[in-house]
Amino acid sequence: MAHINLPEGLPGIRGPMAFRPETAKHLNELAEVLLRSENSLSRGERELIATYVSYLNDCFFCQNAHGGIAQHYLQCDMSFIDQVKEDFQSSSISDKLKALLRIAGSVQKGGKQVTLDQIEKARSLGATDREIHDTVLIAASFCMFNRYVDGLATWAPLDRSIYVERGKRRAEEGYIDFDVYK
Amino acid sequence: MAHIPLPEGLPGILGPLAFRPEMTKPLYEFMEVLMRSENSLSRGERELIATYVSSLNDCFFCQEAHGATAQYYLTCDLETIDSIKADFQSVAIPDKLKALLSIAASVQKGGKNVSKEEVERARNLGATDFEIHDTVLIAAAFCMFNRYVDGLDTWAPPEREFYTKRAAQRAEEGYTNFNPRN
Numbered sequence: 001m002a003h004i005n006l007p008e009g010l011p012g013i014r015g016p017m018a019f020r021p022e023t024a025k026h027l028n029e030l031a032e033v034l035l036r037s038e039n040s041l042s043r044g045e046r047e048l049i050a051t052y053v054s055y056l057n058d059c060f061f062c063q064n065a066h067g068g069i070a071q072h073y074l075q076c077d078m079s080f081i082d083q084v085k086e087d088f089q090s091s092s093i094s095d096k097l098k099a100l101l102r103i104a105g106s107v108q109k110g111g112k113q114v115t116l117d118q119i120e121k122a123r124s125l126g127a128t129d130r131e132i133h134d135t136v137l138i139a140a141s142f143c144m145f146n147r148y149v150d151g152l153a154t155w156a157p158l159d160r161s162i163y164v165e166r167g168k169r170r171a172e173e174g175y176i177d178f179d180v181y182k
Numbered sequence: 183m184a185h186i187p188l189p190e191g192l193p194g195i196l197g198p199l200a201f202r203p204e205m206t207k208p209l210y211e212f213m214e215v216l217m218r219s220e221n222s223l224s225r226g227e228r229e230l231i232a233t234y235v236s237s238l239n240d241c242f243f244c245q246e247a248h249g250a251t252a253q254y255y256l257t258c259d260l261e262t263i264d265s266i267k268a269d270f271q272s273v274a275i276p277d278k279l280k281a282l283l284s285i286a287a288s289v290q291k292g293g294k295n296v297s298k299e300e301v302e303r304a305r306n307l308g309a310t311d312f313e314i315h316d317t318v319l320i321a322a323a324f325c326m327f328n329r330y331v332d333g334l335d336t337w338a339p340p341e342r343e344f345y346t347k348r349a350a351q352r353a354e355e356g357y358t359n360f361n362p363r364n
Binding site: 003004005016019020022023026027029030032033034037057058059103106107110111112114116119129130132133134136137139140141143144145146147148149150151152153 | 205
């Protein structure tokens with residue numbers, strides 16, 4: 001049971017979004033610009049940052065929903081996503097993405113945890129200022145989304161194959177105009 | 183020096199927003215709905231929740247900017263805001279608002295820290311589901327904004343008068359259509 005009376009049967013953030021569509025509209029616009037609009041970071045890379053931060057925040061719904069979208073874009077499977085979450089250093093992702101995930105991991109702890117060394121390292125591996133900016137904002141925004149989802153004790157399906165199926169659909173439909181009831 | 187080169191002379195969140203104007207619209211429209219649109223929680227109460235969470239996250243710019251806006255709406259002084267940040271239980275604010283601040287503090291630690299008892303207590307003191315929802319979302323949103331501002335190591339004017347002087351203007355103009363360069 002969620003902490004407040006939410007529309008039934010809607011998993012994760014979709015319950016609160018149906019409860020309060022006025023804020024949902026802008027949250028989805030933010031997700032669209034941040035995770036899908038034109039960017040030198042691919043959609044898959046951005047979803048992976050979102051997934052990693054959601055994992056650090058222990059948010060089951062977000063890490064599986066965005067993990068499902070990330071594996072669709074990156075054309076990998078959920079076990080690869082799990083490997084990145086648990087130990088991205090030993091995974092086969094690019095060194096630049098590893099440096100960005102390290103920054104995201106610091107943002108998750110708190111903004112002041114991001115160090116100059118981390119920024120310099122990312123830059124030396126080819127990260128642009130805009131990519132560093134977007135990494136910080138994606139990580140920060142998932143510190144919001146994760147708290148929104150878990151702070152209201154929303155329900156989430158445990159079967160991970162559901163998230164793989166929906167990942168494809170979310171990738172096709174995007175975040176704007178997405179019907180929380182479907 | 184911020185972690186990335188930002189337009190000069192813009193304090194706090196205004197630097198990153200001027201750097202990445204595509205993000206300004208969804209973030210400010212979200213703020214406008216959450217912090218200013220029609221709500222049974224007053225604008226002052228909502229700004230106080232934002233200020234308190236920003237103080238728990240140790241974000242100087244956000245706690246001063248929103249603290250000043252809160253004292254403007256609540257027609258109190260900064261000392262009252264400071265005593266609420268230091269120990270809201272011992273300040274003469276309504277018990278319902280205290281119960282909501284306690285939920286906000288749990289959200290700041292992490293979504294799963296919000297307990298059924300806290301929610302029940304708020305409800306017994308007259309908080310509606312809508313007010314509990316908005317408290318959780320405001321607290322979560324400031325876990326984003328605080329990390330965005332500090333994660334990029336932005337500059338903030340140290341003088342508190344800077345913020346109190348701007349509070350009336352911010353309260354009158356609102357967050358939408360707000361030009362970060364002014």
